[in-house]
Amino acid sequence: MTGSRMGVAPPAYRLPDATHVGAVDLQVSDLERSLAYYQQVLGLRVIAREGSRAELGSAGSQHPLLRPHPRLQDLRRRQTRSASSSMSSTIPLS
Numbered sequence: 001m002t003g004s005r006m007g008v009a010p011p012a013y014r015l016p017d018a019t020h021v022g023a024v025d026l027q028v029s030d031l032e033r034s035l036a037y038y039q040q041v042l043g044l045r046v047i048a049r050e051g052s053r054a055e056l057g058s059a060g061s062q063h064p065l066l067r068p069h070p071r072l073q074d075l076r077r078r079q080t081r082s083a084s085s086s087m088s089s090t091i092p093l094s
Contacts, residue, residue, distance in 0.1 A: 023055070023064040027071045034068045 028034040033053060038044045044056040047064060055064035 025067045028068045
């Protein structure tokens with residue numbers, strides 16, 4: 001593919017004015033750690049949060065730019081761990 005111009009816009013090309021970038025849905029392994037990173041390092045802020053889902057945006061805007069959420073298998077693993085630890089604390093040792 002040497003010399004291919006695939007992916008390169010021709011000279012004077014403009015996207016239509018109505019073109020915009022929407023929110024990005026992103027699977028993360030640790031939601032809390034990811035939220036801390038996006039807030040502290042990139043300066044985004046949480047604009048909505050419900051359970052294991054969150055929406056982050058820029059200051060002064062209510063439009064989400066990023067929607068990080070845990071992978072389904074990570075949620076199941078945490079729920080299983082949480083349920084087994086709460087059960088073990090209620091089992092009498094005698």
